[in-house]
Amino acid sequence: MxxxxxxxxxxxxxxxxxxxxxxxxxxxxxxxxxxxxxxxxxxxxxxxxxxxxxxxxxxxxxxxxxxxxxxxxxxxxxxxxxxxxxxxxxxxxxxxxxxxxxxxxxxxxxxxxxxxxxxxxxxxxxxxxxxxxxxxxxxxxxxxxxxxxxxxxxxxxxxxxxxxxxxxxxxxxxVRGIDVEFENLVEHEAVGGTAGRSSPAHKRSLITDGGWSGRVHRRLVDLVDELLALPEDDAIDRLQEFERIGEGKSTAALTAARNNYDEIVAGNIDVHPAFYQVARLLTEDVIETESAPxxxxxxxxxxxxxxxxxxxxxxxxxxxxxxxxxxxxxxxxxxxxxxxxxxxQEIRIDVPDLDALPGTGTDRGEIRLGGDSFTITEGAQTVPEFVGVYLMARGHAEKEKE
CATH class of the missing domain: 3.90.920.10 (DNA primase, PRIM domain)
Incomplete structure (x- = not known):
């Protein structure tokens, strides 16, 4: 400068x-x-x-x-x-x-x-x-x-x-989602013994009203709503976008979603092993896209x-x-x-190198400030003062000699 x-x-x-x-x-x-x-x-x-x-x-x-x-x-x-x-x-x-x-x-x-x-x-x-x-x-x-x-x-x-x-x-x-693991978001609930066994079975659920678990659950319900609104073939294709979810698991997960919608809305993700796997994979995307960097x-x-x-x-x-x-x-x-x-007011500036303007607009030399777009050229030119101050402060222009 x-x-x-x-x-x-x-x-x-x-x-x-x-x-x-x-x-x-x-x-x-x-x-x-x-x-x-x-x-x-x-x-x-x-x-x-x-x-x-x-x-x-x-x-x-x-x-x-x-x-x-x-x-x-x-x-x-x-x-x-x-x-x-x-x-x-x-x-x-x-x-x-x-x-x-x-x-x-x-x-x-x-x-x-x-x-x-x-x-x-x-x-x-x-x-x-x-x-x-x-x-x-x-x-x-x-x-x-x-x-x-x-x-x-x-x-x-x-x-x-x-x-x-x-x-x-x-x-x-x-807030960055560091060390947030799917297993730590899932609650296990004993729901009673099965026939011929004394040990209780477990239901795995997501907390629905807050935290990372609530975020995963919200996205999971959105996914289920999306699937149920699609034709069956399209819904199966959508599920196959998840890694390691093939046609068989997609079909099973879709059937489970259709038959257990109210349970899923209530937080239950244990409606089928394939659906549980989809919830696990979706969690990875939620952490990546909803964290704050x-x-x-x-x-x-x-x-x-x-x-x-x-x-x-x-x-x-x-x-x-x-x-x-x-x-x-x-x-x-x-x-x-x-x-x-x-x-x-306007001022006179000199732009020595147009190619040195990074990230200023869709086209080189185009900037948007103050509700308007301005095309900047190399050399001396007249611009609104706020545009000139912006370019000079960023090191892209000099005040023209008077």
């Missing part, structure tokens, strides 16, 4: 912060603060181990320093400004989850557009929230668009604040620094945006996170 571009962005970030009130997190005075300034050169310098006492009022600090990135700690401390972690005196920490679009299974930053990557990340966010709300019953949660590659969720329920790294890793493993080190780190909602992301020029839970469905990051001060 040339100094001319850096100076322009630094100045526009200052203008944004002068016009925008940014709310600090709860217990802001107990948290460590850090930021990355607009330094010259290709590297970045993190300034950290600052307390609120050191930086002063957050709004004044942002307008004065106009940082490229700004962070606060998940942890609360006796002395947040101490220069070494062991001197800070840890009190508690938020439970923070991070979803990065370019780290998700099936996402290719070289081939997928930025918009598509963020859409995939939002789907993963909904899966994560289902775990946090349904399985853990967390209530004090803040959802944030990171301004860059994905989403953060801050959990501040009193019951989780003192959890150590190992406890947090157990939560991580649960969060960034494990972020959640387990009790001292983690995380982006400040309301601040600007120095790698995109977009707002790190807090999202109300009931507004998440309609939230559009590439429209709703555009900073208001960057709308309504």
């Amino acid at each position: 040339e100094e001319r571009t850096r100076a322009y962005l630094r100045g526009r970030f200052r203008d944004y912060y002068r016009r925008t009130a940014v709310s600090p997190p709860p217990d802001a005075n107990l948290r460590e603060w850090g930021f990355i300034p607009w330094t010259s050169g290709s590297g970045t310098t993190m300034v950290r181990h600052r307390s609120l006492l050191d930086i002063g009022a957050v709004d004044d600090f942002l307008a004065r320093k106009r940082p490229r990135h700004v962070y606060f700690s998940a942890g609360r401390y006796d002395d947040p400004g101490a220069g070494k972690m062991q001197q800070k005196g840890w009190r508690s920490s938020d439970l923070v989850f991070d979803l990065d679009a370019d780290h998700l299974p099936g996402v290719s930053p070289e081939e997928d557009s930025y918009e598509d990557m963020l859409a995939t990340c939002k789907e993963a966010l909904f899966r994560l929230l289902d775990f946090l709300e349904s399985d853990f019953a967390f209530e004090d949660m803040t959802i944030v668009f990171s301004g860059g590659r994905g989403y953060h969720v801050h959990v501040r329920d009193e019951g989780i604040r003192r959890l150590d790294r190992d406890d947090r890793r157990e939560i991580v493993d649960y 969060i960034d494990e080190p972020v959640t387990t780190d009790t001292n983690r620094l995380i982006r400040l909602p309301g601040s600007l992301h120095g790698g995109s020029g977009l707002v790190v945006s807090r999202i109300e839970r009931d507004a998440l469905d309609t939230f559009r990051p590439l429209d709703d996170a555009i900073p208001d001060p960057f709308v309504g």
Whole structure:
């Protein structure tokens, strides 16, 4: 990034912060603060181990320093400004989850557009929230668009604040489906002895109302509904999509599903050995597709620094945006996170290499921001300021010489 571009962005970030009130997190005075300034050169310098006492009022600090990135700690401390972690005196920490679009299974930053990557990340966010709300019953949660590659969720329920790294890793493993085994989801119930035997028989069932078992059961009932709606040959073909399920087992499993529908809805998967095997195989798919691929080190780190909602992301020029839970469905990051001060005017930029724009659109040079599409060409051109800021912050353009 040339100094001319850096100076322009630094100045526009200052203008944004002068016009925008940014709310600090709860217990802001107990948290460590850090930021990355607009330094010259290709590297970045993190300034950290600052307390609120050191930086002063957050709004004044942002307008004065106009940082490229700004962070606060998940942890609360006796002395947040101490220069070494062991001197800070840890009190508690938020439970923070991070979803990065370019780290998700099936996402290719070289081939997928930025918009598509963020859409995939939002789907993963909904899966994560289902775990946090349904399985853990967390209530004090803040959802944030990171301004860059994905989403953060801050959990501040009193019951989780003192959890150590190992406890947090157990939560991580649960939502990622690590070590979730089919056998551990199945309940065994004695149902009485059989003729000529004194030992009872067992019925194997899935819990229907929650957890991983409830997720498997829900998908299993959906599969049965799908099978019963298909012609028999198509239903048998559908079952043969499962590994090691041939025509014979498919026919048996389909017959069992037809004859025991109410039992299956109630959780019973012991209606036939072939059906039981289908349930086992379906579980593998449920774990793969319904887990939440969060960034494990972020959640387990009790001292983690995380982006400040309301601040600007120095790698995109977009707002790190807090999202109300009931507004998440309609939230559009590439429209709703555009900073208001960057709308309504145009600037001149220079794009040195069009081929260096990764993941910006279906066609090379096409980007979508602010509810519109823009075709970017090599060389000097005029664009809306928010488009220019976005391209310059990502390192794809320079401010044109005046």
